[in-house]
Amino acid sequence: MTQPDRRADGAGVPALELRNVVKRFGKTEIIRGVSLAVRRGERVAIIGPNGAGKSTLFDLISGRSAPSSGEILLNGRRIDGKKPFEIHRLGLGRSFQITNLFPKLSAFENLRCGVLWSLGYRYTFLKFLADLDDANDRAEQLLERIGLRQKRNMLAMHLTYAEQRALEIGLAIAGGANVILLDEPTAGMSQSETRRFVELIREVTEGKTLLMVEHDMGVVFSLADRIAVLAYGEVIAFDTPQAVRANPRVQEAYLGSVLAEQQAAESDP
Numbered sequence: 001m002t003q004p005d006r007r008a009d010g011a012g013v014p015a016l017e018l019r020n021v022v023k024r025f026g027k028t029e030i031i032r033g034v035s036l037a038v039r040r041g042e043r044v045a046i047i048g049p050n051g052a053g054k055s056t057l058f059d060l061i062s063g064r065s066a067p068s069s070g071e072i073l074l075n076g077r078r079i080d081g082k083k084p085f086e087i088h089r090l091g092l093g094r095s096f097q098i099t100n101l102f103p104k105l106s107a108f109e110n111l112r113c114g115v116l117w118s119l120g121y122r123y124t125f126l127k128f129l130a131d132l133d134d135a136n137d138r139a140e141q142l143l144e145r146i147g148l149r150q151k152r153n154m155l156a157m158h159l160t161y162a163e164q165r166a167l168e169i170g171l172a173i174a175g176g177a178n179v180i181l182l183d184e185p186t187a188g189m190s191q192s193e194t195r196r197f198v199e200l201i202r203e204v205t206e207g208k209t210l211l212m213v214e215h216d217m218g219v220v221f222s223l224a225d226r227i228a229v230l231a232y233g234e235v236i237a238f239d240t241p242q243a244v245r246a247n248p249r250v251q252e253a254y255l256g257s258v259l260a261e262q263q264a265a266e267s268d269p
């Protein structure tokens, strides 16, 4: 196996690296020795059957739970075992399958909270005042970036589902994270919403590193530079979309049945 380059400027260091990561719940090994290196600026999709361990892997990376063994590195720094807020401040943003918005705050206020929180705002009044102008500016820029400027003052609870998901992505990038995890970003969306959302994800993650769990193969194949296939807690393939699609082991474990289902759904009048 080739070792990652460790130059002083960090240019060759993967944005995110997992080294032989294992997670057990009781005696059951759910993640069974996963190693992955995601390059800077790369968009990677994690796919695999239900129960393969995709969400568990995201929880390990974002600090919601700690690996039983192995190492996780963000921009070359060990993060395994750190708390979610520490990992967030080191440059990792995550949007969840389940909404984590403040429903009774406006779109703008949600983003401003995200910015202030990521600045490490410590509830001292002077620091709050000093940070507020910056946070306001940044929240306005984020609103623009996620296409919600017109909905600036609308309470999050009154936004459409797709707008709420966009706001979550805004929160994930509010702190200037350069590695973004998206958990099923287009789940529950109509086909037209999904198409628009794919473009939004593409724009918002430009120049950043993206790792997403996604079941919609249309989304996966249009966004991902590489695809990691997880089956029974192991990565059975990590390659370009074309190579993954052609891989017989992947076809057998997952993709054959999923693509057949999608084709059947599309040809259904």
Ligand SMILES: Nc1ncnc2c1ncn2[C@@H]1O[C@H](COP(=O)(O)OP(=O)(O)OP(=O)(O)O)[C@@H](O)[C@H]1O
Pocket: 025, 030, 048, 049, 050, 051, 052, 053, 054, 055, 056, 057
């Ligand atoms: N806290 C836990 N305690 C025990 N088992 C767990 C726990 N969390 C997850 N599991 C088990 O780990 C396995 C992997 O679950 P996980 O949710 O990571 O899969 P997934 O690939 O994300 O599935 P899906 O595509 O359905 O969301 C499942 O068998 C699940 O029951």
